Amino acid sequence: MTSVRGVRRWVGNHLVLGAALLVLLYMITPVLVVILMSFNDPAGRLGYDFDGFTLDNWANPCGPYQLCSSLVTSVEIGVLATVLATALGTLMAFAMIRHRFTGRSAANVFVFLPMASPEIVLGSSLLALFVNAGFAGQLGFWTIFVAHVMFCLSFVVVTVKARLHGLDPALEQAAMDLYANPWQTFWRVSFPLVFPGILAAALLSFSLSFDDFIITNLNAGQTVTFPMFVWGAAQRGVPMQVNVVGTVMFLVALGLVLASGTFRRRQRG
């Protein structure tokens, strides 16, 4: 039915979807640029145009001074911070959902506060602490670590809580009814069912930690993380290998997400 009315209705029905796809394009384009630029052979140091195609950047990713060392530092901090933040945050989430105690709503708000503060304020207050405590000269790896655990905690708690909320308490009661003591109940029933949430929280925590600049920069001292390296390079001229790293990160993360999706789909039978 190719009447005007029919066309109008088709447009109306698909207007929102069309707008959505445009927005998605807007979101994806810079990523595509990153991937494209990883193959760029720049004419000058400060230029930011695509001049020529080359595989050199991929062949020699660690060429620029400090790129790979800062990458390693970021990964180290990321892993350590993720482990601690996930562990502490999961315990907190269990406490808040499964146990009754006074001050639970206060704890809720308290955990939410770091998420709601601008990074510059979080970073500056930590710096103020370190300076006042006399650690001004010791800013570095461990102060960054401390900061990262701090702001990742809230995200872990919120993520795990969301998953735990959907966990029917009757399941844990059924386990106990079937002769599982509290430890066995946790390992055999609660943990496997909450695990996707814990995993998501860990991944979120790692990406937040890896990507953080503002808080890190204020509390890093002489240590250089990857975002700090990029920032410094932005003034001097960004080496294209930075885009190689960006592309690799994107592909790895994308791969993980797709893999977990297919794994979950296969599990469901």
Added chain:
Amino acid sequence: MTVAGASLLATPHPPAPERPRRPRTGYLLLLPGVLWLVLFFLVPTVALVASSLYDPTGSLFEGYQMTWHVQNYADAIAEYAPIFGRSLLYAAIATGACVLLGYPLAYAIAFKAGRWRNLMLIAVVAPFFTSFLVRTLSWKLLLGDNGFVADTLRTLHLLSPDGYLLATPLAVITGLTYNFLPFMVLPLYASLSKVDPQLIEAGSDLYASPITTFRRVTFPLSLPGLVAGTLLTFIPASGDFINSELLGNPRTRMIGNEIQDLFAAGALPVAASLSVTLMALIVLMVLVYVRRVGTEDLV
């Protein structure tokens, strides 16, 4: 374990069973995390406020004198008021843009995506996977003077021949919008996906046009997500300085830039007072906003 005959001969009032030990376990589980947050979030906040009241003539090497120097605030606000205003303005515009762009996207994913839903969600989150800074740098290419976007706009006569996009407030706001869009889309999607499609059907069953149904049914139900999204967008955006630094010029500096530079220069009290002021402004705006919209349970 068997209390054989004893229970049968029990007194008329059998012994009361033990209290459950739940509350203690709860506190124990909570303790390590809360301790960490108290040490590295609460105490630092106190330290920051304290630092803002130091005598500004001290330095990082020599130490500071605590003189309750409230004058720091007066000085800071007087000097940086325009920049505060600019930061909040940029953040507000970026948040508005995020709503305009993000709402249709969230709506589409919730109601129109069908089996592409997960793929679209991944597409929303995918930009996260590359580094924040690297992504923002790629806007430099996109908005560059010889770039595709500038060329197109010049062809369409929307940009003068010697006009430029980079190093403008527009570029900064574009960057801000781009970086915080997922924070708007995801909470909105979470809210919208909980709307029972039958409610929308009920709307049209009761003679409402699609626009009216949206206005009176869907939109109010999406408010919790909208509130969460605007907060998660506005608050970090107001303190950001990366977009301004990479995509702007000296006249687009935001309060984050100033605070960062002051800290780098070691001017602790001034920087601290700026930080506290920013935090106070945000808290104030959020309180007014949330009270106006209605308190929602965000977490």
Added chain:
Amino acid sequence: MTDSRSSAGSQDLVLDRVTKRFGSFVAVSDLSLTVPQGSFFALLGPSGCGKTTTLRMVAGLEQPTDGSIRLGADEISRLKPYRRPVNTVFQNYALFPHLSTFENIAFGLRRRGAKDVRKAVGEMLELVELQSHETKRPTQLSGGQQQRVALARALINRPQVLLLDEPLGALDLKLRRSMQIELKRIQTEVGITFVHVTHDQEEAMTMADTIGVMHNGVIEQMGQPGSLYESPRTTFVSNFLGQSNLVAGHIVDAAGPDLVVEVQGTKVTGLRSRAAVTAGDVWVGVRPEKVTLTRSDASPEGWNVFRAGVVSDVSFCGVSTQYLVRMPWGQELIAFKQNTGAEAGLRAGDVVDLRWQREHTFFLDASEDAEAGVEHEDGA
């Protein structure tokens, strides 16, 4: 894993003056009952009456505030749920979604250290007729199948008492009926004590050897389904189990073997054994299916009669027809008549007498609320 199983002797489940308070709210009040070993006991009551709380206390998922629970000679009130020889079939089944049917059923055995569970699980699958479903996840099963897995998961542990918390609530009518028969069959076959909590009075009457009717935290009456139905002791029981006509009256003669009650200007008689009180004001009760509506004026010996009622509503229910009859004093009484097809039905407006045999009368305490237990559309 220790449990308090005694090897010999009666294993009756005994609740001794059990009370459960949540803050100031009393969910279960001074409840005492004995469930004989091997019997099918139903705890019947409306939602909020405390029956599920009672069940959970037997399971160990709640602690009694007062009182004790015993299994045979063993005091189990303070034992953790995983130490009690008691298993539960939960209301929404609570099947572990990350485990297969096989592993769900084997769960209890594995936790108690059993190494080879193949044989036991196989027997259980046969019992509930789910042999071909053992590798499936709970989400891949239908409601009825999930219900049977939940049952198997509990039964396989050979508990001394099996608790069922409204297990058939989520099933549709036909399936529910067949599961009722199935559960009864299994119980008889396996010989385990079943404690079945439900709000469905038909379900309780069909399945149970003994019913305890619960209301506001107390058991109002306990006994066999038949005696509970024919001789209710409280208005709640009379209205909750089936329906009742309750008319206000006053006892005028309690000397002889029969009670004589003055009701609305007529004398009504009934057996003393069916009376909850023997003096003062009473509710005179009779079940609607025991009531005959006639247009004749006869007063046969041994029948009670209310005269001059006007049929106000006729509802055809397939098996029977339900009549509402407005009496001269304004009250509407109910009568059920089986549609034997032998005689023509009555119509609205017909003037009739209500008759019933005096043995079918029961008498209840007038101080009780005549509306207690009546199901209202608005849930009041």
